[in-house]
Amino acid sequence: MSGPGSFKNQTMSKTGNRAAILECISTAGKIARVDIAKVTGINPATVTAMTSDLLEEGIVEALPDEEKQNTKRGRPQVKLCLNSKAFILAGAKISEDAITVAIIDFAGNQISEYVREGNSFSISKEQLAENLKEAISAAIANTDFYLSDISALGVGVPGYVDIASECVHWSPAISDTPTNFVKTLRSVFDFPVMLDNDVNLATLAEQRFGLGKGVSDFLVVTIEHGVGMGIVLNNNLFRGTRGLGGEFGHTKVQLNGALCRCGQRGCLEAYVADYALLREADTAFKFKTSHDLPTGQRLAALYQEAKSGNQAALSIFERAGRMLGMGLANLVNIFDPSLIIFSGERMQYDFLYEKDVLEELRKNTLDIDRPPPEVRVHKWGDLLWAKGAAAWATEYVIHQVVAKTNAC
Ligand SMILES: [Zn+2]
Structure with missing residues (x-):
């Protein structure tokens, strides 16, 4: 093998x-x-x-x-x-309601951050590029540097991104996919731009700045609008051959199960992602929050229902937790990582990593006389995802330094 x-x-x-x-x-x-x-x-x-x-x-x-x-x-x-003074790098995370930007120096120290509120999903690539330029300009305006001082920009978008062909096959953030979004960004910025799936960049952030520092093999699982996964093997981020590696959310946990937004049935995401939990709540009991509210607020209200003893609400979270435990066991059986990191903002919903979920994981993994992988939780917001995007820009510069030297 x-x-x-x-x-x-x-x-x-x-x-x-x-x-x-x-x-x-x-x-x-x-x-x-x-x-x-x-x-x-x-x-x-x-x-x-x-x-x-x-x-x-x-x-x-x-x-x-x-x-x-x-x-x-x-x-x-x-x-x-x-050398921190050698280059200035920028990174951005595009999410449903905001664009978060981090400006870092070459050594990874943060120089500036900026959150541009009021982004929305499914807008044209041109509009998104303009929003992004506004956000990067605002972030650099807080520093002693100019836009022209930036050596490279890394951008994380949700969805299916093939970095080799620069194609965004599908993204909830962009209305006109498939598209070469990098080409659009290059027409807006005067410096090199790299694009990747946002979860891959969150994984880079864990490797450079977070719980994955110094760990050669680990997985990062994120649960937000969808369920994502980043894979680090032998210190390298593994992306798959088509940029579709790590689609943990679309692995199947139930034959002919619940309908997923990808169009297939029985995907883990169809039980665990925020839309799946809210869909269950809408059908199972009279869950009285306005559909106009942001998803995060509706989910927080559902979580509160469960915490205050609403059995229907509780059972939704419990089932999601068991499904997640089963999905994690599949990951352990395939990768045998030393560490799994739950990463992201939604980690305050402790059903995701409470004892029962970890027990489900243990029950479904191969039993040898060594302990199962360590599972750690890292609650963080969009800023660290943006720092991961800036780290991706750093890697680009590192390779450019090499290319320049080779050309001499
Ligand atoms: Zn799916």
Whole structure:
């Protein structure tokens, strides 16, 4: 059976030693040369030579290694990190009612954030690009920099995105799909733009800034308007061959089950996503919240009903939790990850990760004499998704640095 390494050619490509070294430094934050050699498998002499060039070019900088300051002989011990001043990157998450922007420096430090309220789903790609430009301009206006200082922009949209062909096959955010949305964005911005599925970028954010830091194999599960999943194998984000990897929400948990918004039946999302819970509530009992209210508010009201003892409301959440537990068990049986991270804003609904759900997971996974994967919950808002998008822009710049050097 093939291991995770065999997926490597289908993941974000690692073009050459220089890119591998920069990505290693970026992922670690701060790291000694000797450890770069260990992590990347690159010859220590090559690491020394290449990092000297990178230091000279101002791409990385050396910091004293606080843990090894007592060395009496030889060169002082240092750790390398990306030079924060080298580039300015932007990232944006497009959601149903807002566009959230993060501006970061090359070392990943946040410089500015901005939330442009009043976005709506299913608008034209041109309108969405204009909204995005407004949001990025407002975010950079809070800083000492100009729009022209931005080196690259990463954008996360919900839906099916193939990054190789730059095609958005379908997205609730854009009315005219399939489309090359990157082309539209390039006509609006003067710097390079990268587009990806928003959950992949949330996963990058977990890897760079969150609970996935330093973990080589983990899954991120998000439950929002849909159910998404990000997959990190052997330190690489796995996207699938058509950009459709990780559609956890459309894995089947029931033969001929509930109707999903994808048109098929029995998908996990048809039991767990916000629209599914509200649909159940509408049919099961007189759930008196206006359909004009935002989905989040209606869901919060339903959750409150369940908490205050409404048995019908409670049973909706309980069933969703059991379905989720079963779905998670399928993931564990396929990937055997060391960590599963529940990530996103909806994590306040604790039915998603309470004891019964985890018990359902354990019941349905193969039993060996090792504990099941750790399940951790990370409640965060759109800002960190936007930071993940900016991290994606950072990866682009890292590869551009390499490309420029190779051209010399
Ligand atoms: Zn489906």
